[in-house]
Amino acid sequence: MTGTRRTTDRTRNTTRPPAPTLVAVAHGSRDPRALGTVLELLELVRELRPGLDVRLGHIELNEPLLPATLAGIGAGDAVLVPLLLGRGHHVRHDLPRAAAEAGALRTRVAAPLGPHPLLVEALYARLVEAGWRDEDGASRGSAVVLAAAGSRDPDSAADARRTARMLGDRLGGVPVLPAYTSAATPTVPAALRALAARGRHRVAVASYFTAPGRFATTAAAAAPQIAAAPLGAHPAMARLVLHRYDQALADAAPSRGDLARPLLLATA
Template sequence: MTESASAQPRESLPLDSTAQLLTRITAQLGTQLSHVSLNGTRRPPMHRTIRPAPGATIAPALVAVAHGSRDPQALRTVMKLLDRVRELRPGLDVRLGHIELNEPLLPSTLTGLGSGDAVLVPLLLGRGHHVKHDIPAAVAAAPALRTTIAAPLGPHPLLVEALYGRLLEAGWPTEETVSGSSAVVLAAAGSRDPHSAADTRRTARMLSERLGGVPVVPAYASAADPTVSAATRALAARGRHRIAVASYFTAPGRFATAAAAAAPGIAAAPLGAHPAMARLILHRYDRALAGQARSGAHESAVNGALLASA
């Protein structure tokens, strides 16, 4: 470059006016705020498809299988519970299907998944007809979908923790102030299936331990004895006059309402969207996936041994 060329004065760039600067800043702030929801959390931009990174493994969908209820509070409660699950596991595809009474029904939910992978987690508290027959029948009717059915929610320590939490919310005293005349009735839906009754009895024993040895008696709203009223009378005859009813129901409904009405004292709310319930749903989902992986590894090993011996 010659000296004369370097000595030429530089052309100055035009400066934005104050109004132009304010307009630009406002536009940038508007773009940033469009990615933030009302509660302050960041959300993906509108009209944008989020795709997994190349080579990333897509987790199977979690299909929560609820019973269904004519009580409008039931659906709202289950939806709130699944929102908690999504908060604990962002990015997981969480869907809902009902066995009866509410939309979406389980077959419709499975059809909507097409030919992908899914783990069905029953929002049911024991092994009964719905777990053994209704859910497998719905899966059999969707052969294009690769599915695994998880165990029902109960019995499990996290379920007991949710029961304990609901009792405390209803006014159950702390362990230091529980009297010798205290007792709890564990009010469940009831089933003619002996495995379901065994699961409820086991949960009652676990809740008794959690309560420091306070007696916990299972009772049922239908299909089994004793009823909640009969259980409270029997406890009162044994000198237990401070009786609470623990609601062994996932969500509000006719049976939960009837059980609470029969309580002579404290009546706890259904398990609902208790944080321990959300953790338990993901625990059942993860255990089902782990069992599927073990089964696949065992099958691969067997096939490898057969090929080696051929």
């Protein structure tokens, strides 16, 4: 009897605590395709990390909203991984505020998905699916507009510019000009006109959006020829979500007093 008890005690002592819940935070959209796309992406994440508790919360427009998702977890640990592509108001303010209001839940906020080489791989794949050819990179008339949502935060624009440079390198030196559908300039049509004035008439629009929505649709409508689909449920995106999750876990241990700021130190 005593031996059995000791064995049980040793088993309890060596049992690992469950991994923190991964809470993927999407913006939300009135486009009915957006929710389905994000759910497909999270299924890829679960396939890559079986057994990990992966949940979804939205900033607005779709349910479940982030506060409800966090309340549903209750106590324990969670990592909020923004399905957002750069720094901005949502990452700097909305997510830390939601984390700070999560009660007993110990929470980290990971860095946004971009910039990162995995995003560039997904952007490249979507361009190829839309009709971009590697030989286009050798043409003096080719270029790409990287269409992003836009933000008044200057760091968001810096992130988009860095991604544009990385995508240009991936395309063999093709000029890639970041442009925006709101809150920043140049707009996508203005970027297309600027490239045309430089003799760039075979221009593709790369959709720097996680899922379909109003901004992605607006950007695609402006494309003169090739309009790539949003990043969506691409395997590189799923790997990147887990990378950001693991990065956040590797940082300092969470405490409710530290939740007023996201972990934005590592962005590659």
